[in-house]
Amino acid sequence: MNINSDDELLIAAFKAGNENAFNFIVRKYQKRIYMLIRKMVLDHDDADDITQDVFIKLYRSLNNFRGDSKFFTYLYKIAVNYSINHLNRKNKLNKRNSEFDETNEFHSYDSANDFSENTDEKDRSEILKEAIETLPEQQRAVFIMRYYENLSYEEISRILDKSVGGMKANYFHALKKIGSCLKKNKIFENVLH
Amino acid sequence: MENKSKDYSREDLMQSIPDFINGEISDIGLSNAVRNLIETDNDFKNEYDEINKTLSFFTKAEFPEPPDNFFNNLPVRINERIKPNIPLTENSGVFQYFPKVWKIIIPALTVILIAAFFLFRQENTDPVLTKSENTSPVQERNNSTNSGSENQIEKKDNFFTGSDKSLTDPGITEKETNSNTELNQKTKNTNIRKHEVISDQKSNNLISDNTTFENENKSEDVSVYENNDTDIAGTDFADIFDIDESNEIEDTGEIEIEESELLNSGESDVNLQNEFRELSPSDQQEILNVLKETKI
Numbered sequence: 001m002n003i004n005s006d007d008e009l010l011i012a013a014f015k016a017g018n019e020n021a022f023n024f025i026v027r028k029y030q031k032r033i034y035m036l037i038r039k040m041v042l043d044h045d046d047a048d049d050i051t052q053d054v055f056i057k058l059y060r061s062l063n064n065f066r067g068d069s070k071f072f073t074y075l076y077k078i079a080v081n082y083s084i085n086h087l088n089r090k091n092k093l094n095k096r097n098s099e100f101d102e103t104n105e106f107h108s109y110d111s112a113n114d115f116s117e118n119t120d121e122k123d124r125s126e127i128l129k130e131a132i133e134t135l136p137e138q139q140r141a142v143f144i145m146r147y148y149e150n151l152s153y154e155e156i157s158r159i160l161d162k163s164v165g166g167m168k169a170n171y172f173h174a175l176k177k178i179g180s181c182l183k184k185n186k187i188f189e190n191v192l193h
Numbered sequence: 194m195e196n197k198s199k200d201y202s203r204e205d206l207m208q209s210i211p212d213f214i215n216g217e218i219s220d221i222g223l224s225n226a227v228r229n230l231i232e233t234d235n236d237f238k239n240e241y242d243e244i245n246k247t248l249s250f251f252t253k254a255e256f257p258e259p260p261d262n263f264f265n266n267l268p269v270r271i272n273e274r275i276k277p278n279i280p281l282t283e284n285s286g287v288f289q290y291f292p293k294v295w296k297i298i299i300p301a302l303t304v305i306l307i308a309a310f311f312l313f314r315q316e317n318t319d320p321v322l323t324k325s326e327n328t329s330p331v332q333e334r335n336n337s338t339n340s341g342s343e344n345q346i347e348k349k350d351n352f353f354t355g356s357d358k359s360l361t362d363p364g365i366t367e368k369e370t371n372s373n374t375e376l377n378q379k380t381k382n383t384n385i386r387k388h389e390v391i392s393d394q395k396s397n398n399l400i401s402d403n404t405t406f407e408n409e410n411k412s413e414d415v416s417v418y419e420n421n422d423t424d425i426a427g428t429d430f431a432d433i434f435d436i437d438e439s440n441e442i443e444d445t446g447e448i449e450i451e452e453s454e455l456l457n458s459g460e461s462d463v464n465l466q467n468e469f470r471e472l473s474p475s476d477q478q479e480i481l482n483v484l485k486e487t488k489i
Binding site: 023026027030031034035038039044047048051052055056059124125127128146147168169171172175176178179182183 | 204207208209210211243244246247248250251255256257259260263264267268270271272274275
């Protein structure tokens with residue numbers, strides 16, 4: 001038994017009381033789960049905390065996993081749900097300071113002109129963050145799972161318990177929103193051409 | 194603007210643009226329909242261009258990697274957060290079978306039982322010491338003095354007739370003698386101090402009960418006293434004197450202190466002393482014997 005063992009084997013070993021099997025599961029999926037969460041919440045510290053929470057949740061619930069769906073779907077579901085919950089909490093906090101946020105938003109768009117002139121100097125990851133931040137939680141999750149994780153709409157729909165058509169629409173609208181954000185920041189003219 | 198394909202709505206075709214760009218459409222009919230619409234419909238083409246630019250931007254922009262060793266430390270930190278839960282199932286021992294209440298009650302009862310056992314045992318192993326400390330002669334005397342003059346008169350009557358249990362009970366005298374032998378020099382000193390206090394109190398008693406003594410002595414026939422001398426000495430006092438010589442020495446030493454204090458205790462004591470000297474030698478001896486035995 002090692003990190004490359006099948007999920008079924010590792011899960012069976014864990015259910016039989018082998019704690020090491022869980023460590024193998026963590027090592028096998030930690031990078032994918034962390035990167036998924038990182039793209040969702042856009043902050044390393046938050047992603048670190050949520051990744052730990054996800055695996056702790058997995059540890060406590062793995063005995064109840066019946067294998068009806070793929071294990072990685074089950075794990076992604078936990079990760080996406082935790083990320084969406086985190087974003088919802090964060091949004092509520094931001095709403096409380098709405099005036100402060102509006103002022104910041106104004107400044108950020110105001111400084112967009114300077115930003116567009118120095119796009120090459122500006123870290124692209126920061127632009128990416130700003131663009132993703134404009135997305136609602138579910139659209140963000142669908143976009144990341146579809147674009148970065150290359151999951152099919154069927155898999156995404158199973159993770160989020162939504163229809164396949166809905167996932168397709170979410171992905172398209174997410175791209176449109178991000179595109180309009182980039183357009184607003186004049187990214188297309190300076191970066192893409 | 195018309196939809197080129199009758200099988201797919203415009204909205205379906207538009208939502209398929211990202212997959213068309215990435216070449217991820219497996220349905221050839223859908224792929225052809227999208228391609229045709231891009232070539233013939235300008236608005237659709239604009240949508241296609243915008244999405245293509247957006248996706249191109251993402252291919253150039255990447256998320257930063259986490260710090261070095263992050264993925265080496267992550268399992269350790271996860272285990273650290275999980276581990277506190279593990280001992281609950283593995284190492285909770287016998288107590289895991291008990292409800293939470295018993296986890297508190299059982300240790301508490303154990304402590305109480307052990308404490309009670311030691312206290313009980315301590316009382317049993319040193320009863321004389323506890324008796325001498327708890328019910329000291331001073332307290333006993335105080336109790337007797339507080340009980341009133343009538344009881345005192347009765348006691349004295351009983352004493353002279355030999356029916357006073359406290360004086361004639363050999364058990365009590367034995368306990369007292371044992372206590373004297375077991376106590377060290379310090380406790381002897383404290384006993385002497387106690388007897389000093391007792392003697393002070395007794396002197397007061399003698400003063401206050403002076404009239405009763407006198408009345409009794411005067412009212413009763415002297416011959417009766419003389420006749421009873423032998424009886425008292427032969428019967429009741431025989432038990433009282435049934436003690437070790439060493440204790441007797443100690444007792445006499447203490448009484449000497451008492452007598453000297455009695456004699457040096459003020460004007461009333463001088464009167465008492467004078468009265469004592471007026472008595473016949475046999476009476477004096479008898480009173481002294483009585484004082485010796487009662488440790489007054």
